[in-house]
Amino acid sequence: xxxxxxxxxxxxxxxxxxxxxxxxxxxxxxxxxxxxxxxxxxxxxxxxxxxxxxxxxxxxxxxxxxxxxxxxxxxxxxxxxxxxxxxxxxxxxxxxxxxxxxxxxxxxxxxxxxxxxxxxxxxxxxxxxxxxxxxxxxxxxxxxxxxxxxxxxxxxxxxxxxxxxxxxxxxxxxxxxxxxxxxxxxxxxxxxxxxxxxxxxxxxxxxxxxxxxxxxxxxxxxxxxxxxxxxxxxxxxxxxxxxxxxxxxxxxxxxxxxxxxxxxxxxxxxxxxxxxxxxxxxxxxxxxxxxxxxxxxx
Numbered sequence: 001x002x003x004x005x006x007x008x009x010x011x012x013x014x015x016x017x018x019x020x021x022x023x024x025x026x027x028x029x030x031x032x033x034x035x036x037x038x039x040x041x042x043x044x045x046x047x048x049x050x051x052x053x054x055x056x057x058x059x060x061x062x063x064x065x066x067x068x069x070x071x072x073x074x075x076x077x078x079x080x081x082x083x084x085x086x087x088x089x090x091x092x093x094x095x096x097x098x099x100x101x102x103x104x105x106x107x108x109x110x111x112x113x114x115x116x117x118x119x120x121x122x123x124x125x126x127x128x129x130x131x132x133x134x135x136x137x138x139x140x141x142x143x144x145x146x147x148x149x150x151x152x153x154x155x156x157x158x159x160x161x162x163x164x165x166x167x168x169x170x171x172x173x174x175x176x177x178x179x180x181x182x183x184x185x186x187x188x189x190x191x192x193x194x195x196x197x198x199x200x201x202x203x204x205x206x207x208x209x210x211x212x213x214x215x216x217x218x219x220x221x222x223x224x225x226x227x228x229x230x231x232x233x234x235x236x237x238x239x240x241x242x243x244x245x246x247x248x249x250x251x252x253x254x255x256x257x258x259x260x261x262x263x264x265x266x267x268x269x270x271x272x273x274x275x276x277x278x279x280x281x282x283x284x285x286x287x288x289x290x291x292x293x294x295x296x297x298x
Contacts, residue, residue, distance in 0.1 A: 016228045017221070018077040018127070021177065021214060022064050023049055030173040030210065031075075032068060035125070042068065050097060065097060072097065072120035078128045078164075087140040087160050090124050094160075124162040127174070129181050138162045176211045184229055198225045234265045259284055263295060 021027050025044045032042065050065040050072075065074045074090055074097075098119060102111055110117050128134055140160035167178035180201050187197035202222060205215045215221055259280060266276035277295075281288055 016077070016231070017224045018177070018228065019064050020218065020224055021211070022075070024214065027173055027211075027214065028064075028066060032073070034170070034172040034174050035073075039069070063093070065093070067120050070121055072122050073125070074122065075125045075127055078126045078130070082128075082130060082132050082134060084138065084142070086126055087124075087138050087162050088143055090162060091140055091158075091160055094122050094124075124160065126162050126164045127177075128164050128166050129178060134164050134166065136164055138164060173210050176205075176209050180205055180211065180225075181229075184225065188229075194226065194229055198222055198229065201225065230265060230268065234262060259286070259291070259294060 022031050025047065028047060028049070029042065029044060032039070032047075046068050048067045050067060063074065063076045065072065067073070072094075074093060076086060076090065078086060101107065101119065102117070107117060126138060139162070141157065144157065165174065167175070167182065170178055183204065184194075184197045184201045187200045188194050191197060191200075199222070202215055202225070206212055207216075209215075218224075262283075263276055263280055266279060267273065271279070277288070277291060280286065281291060284291075286294075
């Protein structure tokens with residue numbers, strides 16, 4: 001990979017640019033007003049950030065969750081490669097967050113009483129920065145196996161409908177987020193360097209935009225943007241390699257080369273060696289001893 005960047009003290013930059021931006025009270029509120037323009041006079045004190053556990057892939061994720069008034073809002077930043085399993089992932093996030101919520105002391109006893117316990121209404125969004133055509137919504141029910149309509153209530157099933165937000169239908173701070181990500185991709189295509197593209201983006205967006213204060217004042221913006229775009233490329237490589245293996249269109253040597261590249265990119269993105277090994281084991285379904293032997297050879 002060109003333009004290596006050493007990321008020391010990576011814990012400082014663990015959040016992606018997406019997460020860092022929209023966890024900031026000012027920009028979280030700006031995003032909320034884009035999604036819910038009718039909900040006026042909202043106060044910063046009404047928001048509470050929630051840290052999501054990524055239950056499928058701990059290393060690569062760009063999700064934020066917060067509660068405000070009666071809502072629990074989950075946004076997933078979906079990068080270049082379409083993944084139609086996002087509603088299933090969001091369902092797992094939601095179940096985990098409700099479990100955490102109901103384990104709080106004020107809920108534990110009430111949950112087993114007769115009175116109905118009220119919980120925040122879940123609302124989901126996918127922020128899609130890719131270029132492939134994508135439906136305006138994704139549905140959990142699309143993943144269900146077809147089965148005969150039998151039983152007393154054949155229509156009863158769980159559903160989860162997730163709007164997909166794209167650059168073409170966004171405004172305000174969300175539109176600026178799309179702009180900066182797309183600008184980096186265009187500059188990288190023009191100059192062949194991710195490092196150059198990120199630096200150009202920071203220069204461009206330092207003034208004249210709603211996002212400018214964040215760009216100027218947030219320590220580590222360059223590193224965070226670089227890492228986010230690097231992880232996007234890594235994810236695309238992993239998905240491509242997995243597809244090749246599944247269709248048996250490549251030799252084992254090509255697979256091993258892709259694994260070695262993925263490991264190197266994880267290290268360059270600031271992921272520790274042990275975490276990088278565990279990530280590859282999950283993504284490629286390898287035996288740990290086999291992977292360690294492969295990495296020694298490479």
